[in-house]
Amino acid sequence: MARGLIKAKMLPEGKEVEFEVEKPVKVSDLLKMAGLSSETAVVIRDGTPLLETDVVKPGERVEIVRVLSGGAKV
Amino acid sequence: MPRCSICSKPAIAYIRYQRKYLCRDHYIEFIEDKVRRALRKYKMVGKGYRILVALSGGKDSSTLLGALAALRSEFGYELVAVHIDLGIYEYSVKSKMAAEELAKKLEVPLIEVPLSEVLGTTIPELANKGRRPPCSVCGMVKRYITNAAAVEVEADAVALGHNADDLAVYNLKSFLSQDLEAISKLGPKTESVEEAAIGRIRPLYLVYEKESFLYAYLKGLPFLHEECPFVDHRQMEVKLKEVVNSLEEERPGMKIQMMSKLALRIKDYPKPQGKIGRCKYCGLITGGDVCSFCRLTKKALGEPMGPKVREYIRSKALKLGLIPRRL
Numbered sequence: 591m592a593r594g595l596i597k598a599k600m601l602p603e604g605k606e607v608e609f610e611v612e613k614p615v616k617v618s619d620l621l622k623m624a625g626l627s628s629e630t631a632v633v634i635r636d637g638t639p640l641l642e643t644d645v646v647k648p649g650e651r652v653e654i655v656r657v658l659s660g661g662a663k664v
Numbered sequence: 665m666p667r668c669s670i671c672s673k674p675a676i677a678y679i680r681y682q683r684k685y686l687c688r689d690h691y692i693e694f695i696e697d698k699v700r701r702a703l704r705k706y707k708m709v710g711k712g713y714r715i716l717v718a719l720s721g722g723k724d725s726s727t728l729l730g731a732l733a734a735l736r737s738e739f740g741y742e743l744v745a746v747h748i749d750l751g752i753y754e755y756s757v758k759s760k761m762a763a764e765e766l767a768k769k770l771e772v773p774l775i776e777v778p779l780s781e782v783l784g785t786t787i788p789e790l791a792n793k794g795r796r797p798p799c800s801v802c803g804m805v806k807r808y809i810t811n812a813a814a815v816e817v818e819a820d821a822v823a824l825g826h827n828a829d830d831l832a833v834y835n836l837k838s839f840l841s842q843d844l845e846a847i848s849k850l851g852p853k854t855e856s857v858e859e860a861a862i863g864r865i866r867p868l869y870l871v872y873e874k875e876s877f878l879y880a881y882l883k884g885l886p887f888l889h890e891e892c893p894f895v896d897h898r899q900m901e902v903k904l905k906e907v908v909n910s911l912e913e914e915r916p917g918m919k920i921q922m923m924s925k926l927a928l929r930i931k932d933y934p935k936p937q938g939k940i941g942r943c944k945y946c947g948l949i950t951g952g953d954v955c956s957f958c959r960l961t962k963k964a965l966g967e968p969m970g971p972k973v974r975e976y977i978r979s980k981a982l983k984l985g986l987i988p989r990r991l
Contacts, residue, residue, distance in 0.1 A: 641678050
């Protein structure tokens, strides 16, 4: 498959980001490209959370959710 | 495509520390089972208990209420929720909406305490007038009002949405400063002090932060996924969370092990020294003559507001038919 863009909405900020990739990438690699850890972020495609080993293709749209707490709790 | 290790449907999550794939339904069951095991193992609840759930509107309190509601009939407890409208601009408006929607969906009575109505002020103003950092004022106000609500509705326990990541971070932070008394408060539950403080339980003790998010998301529970505008990213907690999670990546299950072991050793940590007394204004728990809430409100607003808060909650609870409590 030719190189292309993966479009991602970064949540909770809501910022739209594009990742230029040579070929389909694993979710774990996409998270690395976004500077996030798979322990604290989730990639969602069409409302379904993806596994770290799932693959996202150029041209696809995903949401990358940084899991966070609202504020101080203890 | 990886399949659920239980039913072979397409998997939506991989639990690294158990090396198993789960589909949506079995994932929800997995989290509810974690909560069930924590409730049993740490003897957090009993039949006929009234549990007051502190509802912020965020993912953890949403997961907390969702899982507790799912296990309601199995354990035979009753749920009541409390939400404090902190008056932190748009963030509080959205939090309130999420809390209201959630309580309605799960059919749990909700006591709402808007600070602007009860105190005539908000957290940012109170912090300003009291000359204290907003996060410290906010934490204290939330602890006070949640406990006051629990006392007024005669709850047997207050349920808090602290997840394993939060607690692991607080544990490390307290350890680094050798504040061992603070660690003694990080167990799965604390005991009540008659009519002055209601014991707190942490049903999400073994649930990871990401698991908490996925549970609320997959179950379609309303929650606000935003950061409080006062969150300071330079805080030690933020850095420690990164450290804890990079360790977890290398050693899956590290956070659960830390929390399970902490629960086993919690009694060995020294408890804070000093007498436990009652506030001369509001009658609730304090280490001195006046509780922190009455002291701050007296300084910032000219009047100790504890009694007014208790009166406000009492009238709300009466309207909701929660008191007098029928046992």
